[in-house]
Amino acid sequence: MISWKDEYKIGVETIDNQHKKLFEIANTAYELLKNDTYIDKYDRIVQILEELKEYTKFHFKSEEEYMESIGYKRLLSQKVAHNDFIDKIYSINLSEIDENQDEYILEILDFIVNWISVHILESDMLITKA
Numbered sequence: 001m002i003s004w005k006d007e008y009k010i011g012v013e014t015i016d017n018q019h020k021k022l023f024e025i026a027n028t029a030y031e032l033l034k035n036d037t038y039i040d041k042y043d044r045i046v047q048i049l050e051e052l053k054e055y056t057k058f059h060f061k062s063e064e065e066y067m068e069s070i071g072y073k074r075l076l077s078q079k080v081a082h083n084d085f086i087d088k089i090y091s092i093n094l095s096e097i098d099e100n101q102d103e104y105i106l107e108i109l110d111f112i113v114n115w116i117s118v119h120i121l122e123s124d125m126l127i128t129k130a
Helices: 013-034 042-069 075-090 101-129
Strands: none
Touching: 013 042, 013 101, 042 075, 042 101, 075 101
């Protein structure tokens, strides 16, 4: 389970709340991984991926609009990172998920956790220090 901590706050309430939603999506994936009652998790994995796709598009747009409104100098590099994240999510081959479902859930979790630790804690923290 991935827990929200104050150290993840960048100090912009709207963005912090949106980041919390990413934690919720990661925890949904974690709960699915740990759930042994489902023999076939494919549909649930696809739902998590779809939620992640839609939510990140919303979040990144919101975050980029905020950065633009404050004249953030690293906006372009943030946009590149955001686009890379979206490209990675969209590049997942759904037909491959069915063969090893738990492995894909772990990949999703790993991807989100790495994003949280690298992007939020390093890149996003710079937004409020500008």
